[in-house]
Amino acid sequence: MFKIIHAQFLAPGIKRFVIEAPRIASKQQPGQFVILRIYEEGERIPVTIENSDPVKGTINIVVQSAGKTTHLLNTLETGDSILDVVGPLGKPSEIRNYGTVVVVGGGVGTAMAYPTAAALKRAGNRVISIVGARNKELVILEREMRNVSDALLITTDDGSYADKGFVTDKLKQLIQNGTRIDLVVAVGPIVMMKAVSELTRRENIHTVVSLNPIMIDGTGMCGGCRVLIDGKSEFACVDGPEFDGHKVNFEVLVQRNAMYRDAEQRSMDEFRARTKSAAGAPISGNTGQKWGTPVPQGEAR
Amino acid sequence: MSPTATKSKNPLLPKERIKVPRQSMPEQPAEVRAHNFEEVNLGFSPELAQQEALRCLECAKPTCTDNCPVGIDVKDFVQKIVIGDFLGAAAKVREANVLPAITGRVCPQEDQCEGKCLLSKKVKPLGIGYLERFVADYEQRMGTNIIPHAEPTGKKVAVVGSGPSGLTVAGDLIQKGHKVCVFEALHEIGGVLVYGIPEFRLPKQIVREQIDYMRKMGVEFETDVVVGRTVTIDELLEKEGYDAVFIGTGAGLPQFMNIPGEHLNGVYSANEFLTRINLMKAYKFPVYDEPMLDLHGKDVAVIGGGNTALDAIRSALRLGARKAYVIYRRSETEMPARAEEAHHARQEGIDFQMLTAPVEFLSDGKGWLTGARCVRMELGEPDASGRRRPVPIQGSEFELPLSVAVIAIGTSANPIVQSTTPGLETNKRGYIQASEETQRTSRKGVFAGGDIVTGSATVILAMGAGRRAANSIHEYLTTGVW
Numbered sequence A: 001m002f003k004i005i006h007a008q009f010l011a012p013g014i015k016r017f018v019i020e021a022p023r024i025a026s027k028q029q030p031g032q033f034v035i036l037r038i039y040e041e042g043e044r045i046p047v048t049i050e051n052s053d054p055v056k057g058t059i060n061i062v063v064q065s066a067g068k069t070t071h072l073l074n075t076l077e078t079g080d081s082i083l084d085v086v087g088p089l090g091k092p093s094e095i096r097n098y099g100t101v102v103v104v105g106g107g108v109g110t111a112m113a114y115p116t117a118a119a120l121k122r123a124g125n126r127v128i129s130i131v132g133a134r135n136k137e138l139v140i141l142e143r144e145m146r147n148v149s150d151a152l153l154i155t156t157d158d159g160s161y162a163d164k165g166f167v168t169d170k171l172k173q174l175i176q177n178g179t180r181i182d183l184v185v186a187v188g189p190i191v192m193m194k195a196v197s198e199l200t201r202r203e204n205i206h207t208v209v210s211l212n213p214i215m216i217d218g219t220g221m222c223g224g225c226r227v228l229i230d231g232k233s234e235f236a237c238v239d240g241p242e243f244d245g246h247k248v249n250f251e252v253l254v255q256r257n258a259m260y261r262d263a264e265q266r267s268m269d270e271f272r273a274r275t276k277s278a279a280g281a282p283i284s285g286n287t288g289q290k291w292g293t294p295v296p297q298g299e300a301r
Numbered sequence B: 001m002s003p004t005a006t007k008s009k010n011p012l013l014p015k016e017r018i019k020v021p022r023q024s025m026p027e028q029p030a031e032v033r034a035h036n037f038e039e040v041n042l043g044f045s046p047e048l049a050q051q052e053a054l055r056c057l058e059c060a061k062p063t064c065t066d067n068c069p070v071g072i073d074v075k076d077f078v079q080k081i082v083i084g085d086f087l088g089a090a091a092k093v094r095e096a097n098v099l100p101a102i103t104g105r106v107c108p109q110e111d112q113c114e115g116k117c118l119l120s121k122k123v124k125p126l127g128i129g130y131l132e133r134f135v136a137d138y139e140q141r142m143g144t145n146i147i148p149h150a151e152p153t154g155k156k157v158a159v160v161g162s163g164p165s166g167l168t169v170a171g172d173l174i175q176k177g178h179k180v181c182v183f184e185a186l187h188e189i190g191g192v193l194v195y196g197i198p199e200f201r202l203p204k205q206i207v208r209e210q211i212d213y214m215r216k217m218g219v220e221f222e223t224d225v226v227v228g229r230t231v232t233i234d235e236l237l238e239k240e241g242y243d244a245v246f247i248g249t250g251a252g253l254p255q256f257m258n259i260p261g262e263h264l265n266g267v268y269s270a271n272e273f274l275t276r277i278n279l280m281k282a283y284k285f286p287v288y289d290e291p292m293l294d295l296h297g298k299d300v301a302v303i304g305g306g307n308t309a310l311d312a313i314r315s316a317l318r319l320g321a322r323k324a325y326v327i328y329r330r331s332e333t334e335m336p337a338r339a340e341e342a343h344h345a346r347q348e349g350i351d352f353q354m355l356t357a358p359v360e361f362l363s364d365g366k367g368w369l370t371g372a373r374c375v376r377m378e379l380g381e382p383d384a385s386g387r388r389r390p391v392p393i394q395g396s397e398f399e400l401p402l403s404v405a406v407i408a409i410g411t412s413a414n415p416i417v418q419s420t421t422p423g424l425e426t427n428k429r430g431y432i433q434a435s436e437e438t439q440r441t442s443r444k445g446v447f448a449g450g451d452i453v454t455g456s457a458t459v460i461l462a463m464g465a466g467r468r469a470a471n472s473i474h475e476y477l478t479t480g481v482w
Helices: A024-028 A068-073 A109-123 A142-147 A167-176 A191-201 A250-257 A261-277 B015-019 B046-054 B075-081 B086-096 B100-106 B130-142 B165-173 B204-217 B233-238 B270-279 B307-318 B339-348 B457-479
Strands: A002-009 A013-022 A033-037 A045-053 A060-064 A086-089 A102-106 A124-135 A151-156 A183-188 A205-212 A228-229 A232-235 A242-244 B158-159 B177-184 B220-222 B244-247 B267-269 B299-303 B323-327 B351-353 B356-363 B368-384 B390-392 B398-401 B403-408 B446-448
Touching: A024 A045, A024 A060, A024 A086, A033 A060, A033 B390, A045 A086, A045 A109, A045 B220, A060 A068, A068 A261, A102 A109, A102 A167, A109 A124, A109 A205, A124 A142, A124 A167, A142 A151, A151 A167, A151 B457, A167 A191, A183 A191, A191 A205, A191 A250, A228 A242, A228 A250, A242 B158, B046 B075, B046 B130, B075 B086, B075 B130, B075 B368, B086 B130, B100 B130, B100 B204, B158 B165, B165 B177, B165 B204, B165 B244, B165 B457, B204 B220, B233 B244, B244 B457, B267 B270, B270 B307, B270 B403, B299 B307, B299 B356, B299 B398, B307 B323, B307 B339, B307 B403, B323 B356, B339 B351, B351 B403, B368 B403
Parallel strands: A102 A124, A102 A183, A124 A151, A183 A205, B158 B177, B158 B244, B177 B220, B244 B446, B267 B403, B299 B323, B299 B403, B323 B351
Antiparallel strands: A002 A013, A013 A060, A033 A045, A033 A086, A045 A060, A205 A242, A228 A232, B356 B368, B368 B390, B368 B398
């Protein structure tokens, strides 16, 4: 059991948890993630590590409500526990002095981009960060990103905050202004990473993206997270999650991530029905006895 | 101990023993079990066990024991069954084997003990696996007696991975008086025994009972630890005070065929398919959250001829598949699966497409699998493995409609421990190099065994390596000599 020391919404549907996990905290490096399982009947899902404190023995994870498990996770509060948290998984980001690096964070991907931006800054790079979100409320970690960037550019899809547009508009501007860019790191929705990679391919700028395929064990056993890189199968959990954006087959990633859409929808519908009809009843598909996590008291339920 | 000092307790003369037929294992009828996940084999009654035990010829030089990777004293434990001392028989088995209820179910006995049984020269071999299973289950029902430990040595050993080799090392070392902690990456203990082998062949309850037994013996377990990531081998040795480490991380990433269409939705690796079913209980969705594709009324094929392939396709059948094919490029004779599994699979209605290989997976144009284009093969000259090489027959291509294909053609080495442990030597395939006698690696105090050394093999071979490693770790810890 992994105890939640602190839980706080950063934006609607996006929550940060500080979790007691001393072993993971002492090892976490930028670019890595954890896999967690909330309760006995739960699925295993990969989750972003935003930060860690090796002295306190805690890690910060940031979760956006998408399907049942993330919705359920975001009902947990300070003092609740998560049954399993394993990591840090994946290869760390390759941190060295490249020169000028543009770090692009889209939506909740900003949480994964943040530690990489911070490490790149510490390694002596000039870091220009671009953070994009759908609207003002969904812009996260602005202060944190500003602290580790030489410049921070923000876009919102609807123009409700900063500049209206997409992260690629800002990247395009930088390129057009003649900014010398040695590396682009992009973390966010697949469409965003694909658009960034297409843009930088034309400009011949090396681009690293962090992929988020369906994953089960996350330790190099099941092969569920296979992605097509330069026409070859690679595994996001041990070969990634970061890959050369110019070599990634994004269409296959989108297609494979949609494999369980029907089941995910069904899970979500049942979760919604249950949380509406019986506040306080366990959300697990089974009886309360098997529910491995203290039933949260949050207002979301 | 002199093996033949005591007079035989068997009332039958050797020539009479040969006339006793091999007792059949009671099993669930094929048409019933094809629709459930309950165990196929039901186990011997005491009467059946004693009847079978009578067949043992009590050879002066028991080749069965010689051919057992952990060296079980077969003759002795079978004799104890003859006289009805079932707990004594179980204790005898446990001297060599910490997981008898598991090996009694999953060992390829025809390649090990039973393959060398003298009876098999004239009649069917002694049912050693069935008898081993019987005594282990009997002991479990009666309440297991914990084997007393040696005096505590004050030494501490870390075991990486809780599969067959790791559990064997842990069980052996705890009895020798060492402290043992087993680290497991997944949330459940047992490795391939829980994520790989299905319920109908090895009930998870059996695995849990064996693990509970080991906990009672004093073995500690820590789940959710990926050694190499969560903690390194060096940290275990230097910071956490372990005197030795055993690496038993098992088979690694699944291999694919690199044919067109392998990334289509509906194409699984066997590891993923079985992990979803066995570990994550996806077949109980939505009670359990992990999903899998609905197989009811669908046509499913597995590619490969090993135990994993048969486990996957028999699971698919139980999950409602309309047609369930095994596609294997050689003939049934060359299939590496246990003979009993192939026999059971046929009884259940699995369609064996032997001497056949897929060359392409076909798509509906929207990213979903619709079938496989296959080619028939014939066997040519023997290849490096000594088996006759399959050669495609010109013009034999045909299309097989499929909704799901499961690829079970083997695995390659998991790189995590090797890439995070400086000085740990690997072979060119990425597996850890370890001495065949002592299981020592190139790093002082670090031992390795099982699939991470040999590549995919069997539970009992991994346990054999675990046993050798435990002896050699014990020697290292007591003498300090590397």
